[in-house]
């Protein structure tokens with residue numbers, strides 16, 4: 545990919561998003577939230593890609609995937625006033641339909657287009673399909689890590705802002721005591737937690753911890769450590785033996801990943 549193509553796609557993105565700007569401050573805040581998320585995911589994917597010494601063309605492609613990975617969020621919010629895919633529709637597929645309708649990907653080669661579309665389609669799956677071709681696997685993992693790092697960052701920031709309606713309203717989960725045992729079991733077995741198992745906000749925090757098991761690159765693990773995401777989440781969970789065990793387990797996992 546060439547830098548001119550990336551610039552043209554950035555221009556298209558800016559124009560496209562502006563169509564969703566709104567006088568209603570709540571709607572506008574939702575649009576801005578995803579615009580800012582996109583900007584940060586672009587920065588993060590470049591840092592991860594850089595740590596892998598990817599070539600310039602691949603850096604542009606990675607940045608393009610980050611730029612467009614959540615393009616469906618804008619129409620999703622306009623149509624349904626929610627970012628919850630379960631209460632609306634899959635935002636990745638909605639985004640791909642918008643991209644195909646616009647014709648904005650026409651300047652890319654077929655290989656680049658396929659990589660971009662598939663990486664977007666896979667970015668919000670619980671797990672990646674097995675046996676992906678090498679380059680598709682690489683770009684899919686890049687966007688998944690960059691996206692997760694930013695969401696972990698937003699989530700841990702929201703935990704420290706108690707005055708905001710924030711999490712309870714966003715997730716629709718009650719802020720009740722305790723947590724569900726099944727999520728603790730998942731975490732101790734090194735598995736991702738399931739959205740369907742979440743019953744309260746503590747479960748949501750446990751699910752976010754389990755994302756560590758779905759990170760792929762040493763850079764991502766070092767970012768989790770550097771920013772103290774695990775510690776920030778654990779400090780907002782009940783002080784029980786279970787949680788301490790989960791914390792130790794996650795720390796050991798990250799240490800092993802970083803030692804490789």
Ligand SMILES: [Fe+2]
Nearest residue numbers: 613614667668
């Ligand atoms: Fe997304």
